[in-house]
Amino acid sequence: MPISAMTAVVTGAGSRRGIGRATAHALAAAGWNVAVLDLDEAGAKETADEVAAAHGVAALGAACDVTDDASVDTALATVTEALPPVGAVVNNAGITSPVPFLEVSDAEWERVFAVNVRGAYHVTRRLAPGMAERGFGRIVFLSSVSAERGGGVFGGVAYSAAKAAQLGFARALARELGPSGVTVNSVAPGLIDTDITGGALEGERKAALLAGIPVGRNGRVEDVADLITYLCREETGYVTGATYDVNGGSHIH
Ligand code: NAD
Numbered sequence: 525m526p527i528s529a530m531t532a533v534v535t536g537a538g539s540r541r542g543i544g545r546a547t548a549h550a551l552a553a554a555g556w557n558v559a560v561l562d563l564d565e566a567g568a569k570e571t572a573d574e575v576a577a578a579h580g581v582a583a584l585g586a587a588c589d590v591t592d593d594a595s596v597d598t599a600l601a602t603v604t605e606a607l608p609p610v611g612a613v614v615n616n617a618g619i620t621s622p623v624p625f626l627e628v629s630d631a632e633w634e635r636v637f638a639v640n641v642r643g644a645y646h647v648t649r650r651l652a653p654g655m656a657e658r659g660f661g662r663i664v665f666l667s668s669v670s671a672e673r674g675g676g677v678f679g680g681v682a683y684s685a686a687k688a689a690q691l692g693f694a695r696a697l698a699r700e701l702g703p704s705g706v707t708v709n710s711v712a713p714g715l716i717d718t719d720i721t722g723g724a725l726e727g728e729r730k731a732a733l734l735a736g737i738p739v740g741r742n743g744r745v746e747d748v749a750d751l752i753t754y755l756c757r758e759e760t761g762y763v764t765g766a767t768y769d770v771n772g773g774s775h776i777h
Pocket of ligand 1: 535536537538539541542543544561562563564567588589590591615616617618619620639643666667668669712713714715716717718719720
């Protein structure tokens with residue numbers, strides 16, 4: 525089935541300056557129809573409208589709290605009814621938290637894991653069977669350099685642990701779904717210019733971080749979107765279980 529006859533689901537693609545919205549655009553430019561799921565319903569619909577207008581594909585935006593199984597069921601029922609079969613899912617919805625481990629509360633720990641790990645589970649658990657049945661699928665997780673280097677950019681232990689959980693999730697799933705034509709990969713961005721830190725990384729702190737980036741600039745959402753779109757191509761069927769750094773060389777290992 526050509527990509528133009530399939531849908532890519534991108535979670536957390538409502539935010540205007542986020543990686544998800546740029547990814548929705550890049551996937552649509554490559555021919556994918558796009559479903560945008562986000563807590564922010566207006567943002568999700570705005571992304572979908574933008575994408576449909578710019579790239580002439582079918583797109584829909586729906587309200588969805590990925591931490592809530594009933595909300596995921598409702599959103600995916602709309603997607604299944606309105607759009608072609610799902611061939612790709614980008615687990616992009618995520619939150620970060622800078623709280624030091626010695627100050628973290630149980631609720632904060634759960635909150636970070638709920639979105640980054642349980643959310644990705646809910647969405648992937650529901651979409652993977654159809655992909656396996658049709659013999660084609662592309663699943664991408666938005667992990668982070670934080671998982672690899674042990675936090676230290678913005679996120680604390682909870683974020684780093686949740687993003688590392690995604691790496692294990694992706695690797696084991698890649699092994700299980702490889703025989704069914706479904707690839708599963710992770711991208712690990714460094715510092716990308718979005719609103720995820722709520723403006724907390726500015727001034728001197730940002731300058732110090734930039735000094736540690738060999739390519740000499742912040743990452744852009746398009747840098748990440750481009751890599752995700754590459755991993756979703758039909759031709760990229762021999763790459764699975766991999767983690768792709770997109771960090772300007774800030775962490776080379
Ligand atoms: P962002 O804050 O711009 O976007 C995140 C989106 O997720 C928002 O639209 C938000 O509404 C949505 N979201 C949050 N909780 C949700 C939930 N429960 N259900 C559905 N949607 C929900 O963030 P971003 O910087 O674009 O980050 C996207 C992903 O990339 C995240 O997983 C993040 O951890 C990861 N990442 C970002 C950076 C960075 O520097 N920006 C670095 C590494 C990894």
